[in-house]
Amino acid sequence: MPGKKKLLLSILALVLLVGLAFTFSGCGGGQEEGVVQSDTTENSTSENNTNTPAADGSETAKIIDATNAYLSSGKAPTISVEEVYEKAVKGGDQSYFLLSVRKPEHYAKGHIKGAINIPYQEIFKKENLAKIPKDKKVVVICYTGHTASQVTLLLNQLGYDAYAMKYGMMGWTSNKDVLAIEPFTKAADYEVDTAAVEAEANNELPAVNTGKSTTEDIILAQTEKYLTSGRAPTISVDEVYNTVIRGGDQGYVVLDIRKPEHYAKGHVKGAINVPFAEIAKEENLKKLPKDKKIVVICYTGHTASQATMFLNQLGYEAYAMKFGMMGWTSNKDIIGLEPFAKAPDYPTVAGSNP
Incomplete structure (x- = not known):
């Protein structure tokens, strides 16, 4: 038992x-x-909607994801001077926040009433970002719209509701003392091409290694690296024509980010086409060599400047062609919009930063 x-x-x-x-x-x-x-699920969502390497958790992926979140929002990249004047200045709408990113000495000579000043090259500093509210429409103002567009991309990546004022102070006033730059007058009328150029997606993306962990810190570190590099934000149409087109310099790649139908009507010879809203897709980024200077071209320079900020954050060497196709040709069918004519001469106020 x-x-x-x-x-x-x-x-x-x-x-x-x-x-x-x-x-x-x-x-x-x-x-x-x-x-x-x-x-x-995360891979599937990312692949279907943005085609980015979101799930790998890399620093590159975090920049790409933040950019795609903005680009897929349907938000306009710019705001007209008319809206800013009628609503923010004349109407006194307190839901707008005006941010001038020009140099302090130019801001002091004349700026839009109510605008505060944070210079473009200092926008990445957290103490400056802390001055900008996230519950208001941030109108970013520069000289011609180019650096304001770069800042607009950065702010939207960080969760702000930001818009570049179209054409900057050039679109606001014709007073050259206030502008501090020569305004756009006319296109160079260089030759255009209609032959489509295809690029293979076989390039590796640059490596981003800041050592930071949060998306915000990674973006700010890469933005600081770019803005303190001494690199110009734009390249002139004359330099593109003389160096790249006429000179045949192979150290450049030309990237047209306009809509395919406008690209088809005429573009800078040799340019490949990746629409602005699709610039942060991995398969499109792989079309760009990381060892060449990238000339980004849009309609007026605004969205090209946003793409330029993004590409430099990723580690590319990119420049927006100043004034875009509007600066290259006067053919309206090719430009795809009405070119800049003149400023409405709205009022400005002088004085240092409040």
């Missing part, structure tokens, strides 16, 4: 052990499966 009882106890113990093993195996498998399913 004692032997039988001992045998029964042994069998019972074995059954209990097997049961426990299955129980723990089931919990572990379920948790592991849950992680896998989560990653698969």
